[in-house]
Amino acid sequence: MPFRDDFTARETLGFYAALVDGDPDEALAAVGLSDAADKRVADLSGGMRRLLGIAQATLGDPAVVVLDEPTSGLDPEMRERAFRAAARAGDDAAVVVSSHDLDLVDAHADALVVLSRGRVAASGPRERLLAEHGAADVRELYRAVASGSSDRPTTPDGEETGDDADGDATGESVHVTGVSDR
């Protein structure tokens, strides 16, 4: 997260909170960082910084919170904490999370958007999408959509390429976005 290293977690959120009349301590508590409030940003772990970023993003009761890969590079415990923090933010806001962490998306998202090579391959409420693709969870849905996409590879503009029928549409080319209900 692009915060100033010399500032403590509380000072960092204090700056943003002052811009929107928010409460930095409340935001820190919401992501479980109360004990680290007086730690310098430079001394926070990668996961704690990510949580600090989520706390910053939810200051001031925004209508929409957008989190891009909030769990990349984190250990499993921190990933769970980050998603829980994002889910809590969803109590008052619509939270859009872009992620490859399919288990956590499965556990927390209310609606899904699956992107394949720059275009929407599937979207809708989680339960409906799972039923339509005969999938038990988001991971299976992902596989179903990915294999469907590899059968019909498209350009980022949505045009069918017609060649490269064996193109790899899995991995980074397929992206899942989880959306919370508000």
Added chain:
Amino acid sequence: MRSSLGGVWVVFRRELTTVGRTPGYAVLAVGLLVVLGGLVAVGGGGATGFVPAVVDLLLPTEVLVPLLAVVLGYRALYADAASGELAVIRTYPVSAVAYVLGVLLARTVALFALVGGPFALVGAYVWLTAAPDTGIFATHAGVDSPVLFVRFVALVVPFGAAYLSLSAAVSTIATSRRSAVALGVLALLAGILGGDLAVLRSLSAGASPSGIAESIAFTPNGAFRGLVFEHVIGVAFAPEGGFVDTGRAVASLVGWCLLGAAAAVAAVAFGSRVDVAVERLRGRLGR
């Protein structure tokens, strides 16, 4: 946060805290004090009086104060932009004007402290060691006075602020720390040497020397130097004045400050749109 003024204040506090936690700036102030004190000592010591001290310090001040201002300003706006925090800040209700003003005002206060402190100590040294008549609080012809030194220091502040504002504006177009340093040095050299070289060039091209008093006021260094001659050194030795048009010189220093601030605001407000336009153009050309 309810008003733009509130946004300026919040950014101002954050920036001032950052400057206060950068020990390198304090080291620079100590270095400035050593250089200024050394120059006064070499020039005959504090016993010579305030105006002789100003004469000794004028040329070094024209180099050292811009240098300090550029050091304070060259990353002032670049740092947040490079780290990505500016993009985060811009999602909050703080305008580009409030953000730039907050940063620049905080850095100007820091400049005032870092430059004013050493100059005040040198002034105190002269006060304590100068001949008896230098303690007279008068500014009429032929009399040395602490008031003249205070005037000199008061002129140093807008002079440094002009360089700070310009270097901060230049920093908005930097793409790396190295390029920010290069651009800062370029601004410094252009400011210190550019104006005088332009005047010399115009004289060699046949311009009238009588026009120097007018043209010199357009550059920060020329305006500062002219004001010091007009209202500090000249008061004691050449009361008829005529070194520079005071109004024009003051307007020049204020104008450079405003120009830098306006350019910085424009860069912060529209920089991302320019980037998008450039990327679109590159995309079209690349097809």
